[in-house]
Amino acid sequence: MKTPETSLFCADTKIKGDVYHQAQALHQGCTRCQACVSQCAFLQKNGTPGDIGASLLAGDTAVDPFACSLCNLCTAVCPARIAPESLFLEMRRQVMARNQRPNRRYAPILNYERRGSSRLFSWYHLPTGCDTVFFPGCTLPGTRPETTWSIYQQLKEQIPQLGMVLDCCHKPSHDLGRQDSFLTWFEDMREWLIRHGVRHIIVACPNCYKVFHGYGQGLTVQTAWELLAGDDIEPISSAIARGRITVHDPCPLRNHQDVHQAVRTILARLGLKIREMRHAKKYTICCGEGGSVGLVNPDMAGKWSEIRKMEAGDDLVVTYCAGCVGFLTRAGIKVVHLGDLLVNPAKALAGKAAVAGAPRTYLNRIRLKRRLQKAIKTCPETILPKKIEYNL
Ligand code: SF4
Numbered sequence: 001m002k003t004p005e006t007s008l009f010c011a012d013t014k015i016k017g018d019v020y021h022q023a024q025a026l027h028q029g030c031t032r033c034q035a036c037v038s039q040c041a042f043l044q045k046n047g048t049p050g051d052i053g054a055s056l057l058a059g060d061t062a063v064d065p066f067a068c069s070l071c072n073l074c075t076a077v078c079p080a081r082i083a084p085e086s087l088f089l090e091m092r093r094q095v096m097a098r099n100q101r102p103n104r105r106y107a108p109i110l111n112y113e114r115r116g117s118s119r120l121f122s123w124y125h126l127p128t129g130c131d132t133v134f135f136p137g138c139t140l141p142g143t144r145p146e147t148t149w150s151i152y153q154q155l156k157e158q159i160p161q162l163g164m165v166l167d168c169c170h171k172p173s174h175d176l177g178r179q180d181s182f183l184t185w186f187e188d189m190r191e192w193l194i195r196h197g198v199r200h201i202i203v204a205c206p207n208c209y210k211v212f213h214g215y216g217q218g219l220t221v222q223t224a225w226e227l228l229a230g231d232d233i234e235p236i237s238s239a240i241a242r243g244r245i246t247v248h249d250p251c252p253l254r255n256h257q258d259v260h261q262a263v264r265t266i267l268a269r270l271g272l273k274i275r276e277m278r279h280a281k282k283y284t285i286c287c288g289e290g291g292s293v294g295l296v297n298p299d300m301a302g303k304w305s306e307i308r309k310m311e312a313g314d315d316l317v318v319t320y321c322a323g324c325v326g327f328l329t330r331a332g333i334k335v336v337h338l339g340d341l342l343v344n345p346a347k348a349l350a351g352k353a354a355v356a357g358a359p360r361t362y363l364n365r366i367r368l369k370r371r372l373q374k375a376i377k378t379c380p381e382t383i384l385p386k387k388i389e390y391n392l
């Protein structure tokens, strides 16, 4: 079924601007080799990126860009080195630029973003001399406040002046094509951080990584896992670490080998035996949550988790994205978060890590904020930046 967004897109057959240029680049650059099509249910439904580009140029705009998970696997496998995902993101932007309001089925993710960025949930702490902050994102603190707290404490042992920022990176708006809103809100945060001396961001969420990496001019970004891989890590007792594990690399980090390696270093130091799945590292697949496809086209989103379930088999899956853990768990896959494994391996391997679901996640985030406020002696540099309020 077409979404209201698609219908509006179809109403104007004159594609223009970046969509036109992207369509032309795909039409001309794609050799129709099918390498990407064989990997992706969205392309199996719609044809090669070159054919999609040609159709758009011919005035046929029936393809629904909101069914593409923006996972970039097509780009990773493309021998012609073209980037089909860029076209679908541009199409989303064009649709959203025409619409006054997004599809109401996106309300849950946009409400989630709005709350994460509100005064109630956001919090900025910059100690004197701080040039590096931990930015754990929205989902990890909500689902795993204790793990978030422990990771912060471990990072502080390496960086005593480490600051903390609880806020949303606004990736939901970015991926839905709400580019003007995304740029306004993210730039407000980036500019404030730079102005207050921050130069380095440590993240625990792959989506935050992608946003800071792509848009955070003046800021470097690293995952917590890259820093923690260098710590002393106590091996798990062999009585607990039985069986094999496998790793689901989150798709926003497919091009970041240093992160893949750091995660595997941590797992090896914990004493866990890793079996790599067919789709791993650069060639990983989306868990199904990417691009918020599941909210408008759950069948398409489910195709990705079906593949993951088949590849994982009976092995326990370790991943380092709290969103992936949630989506894969709902698909019936045994999965644990790397942070939980680091903080309490016995509980995590026994499937007993404390993981909250909504609406408790919101309460957890407020409690974590209060805990941090109490534990950290407030200094004059701690200023809550002006948050731009916005309506859906
Ligand atoms: S970005 Fe992912 S879902 Fe979209 S076309 Fe490429 S492989 Fe398919």
Ligand code: SF4
Pocket (backbone or CB within 6 Å): 029, 030, 031, 032, 033, 034, 035, 036, 037, 048, 049, 050, 074, 077, 078, 079, 080, 081, 082, 084
């Ligand atoms: S892999 Fe590249 S060249 Fe081959 S069909 Fe896909 S986009 Fe075209």
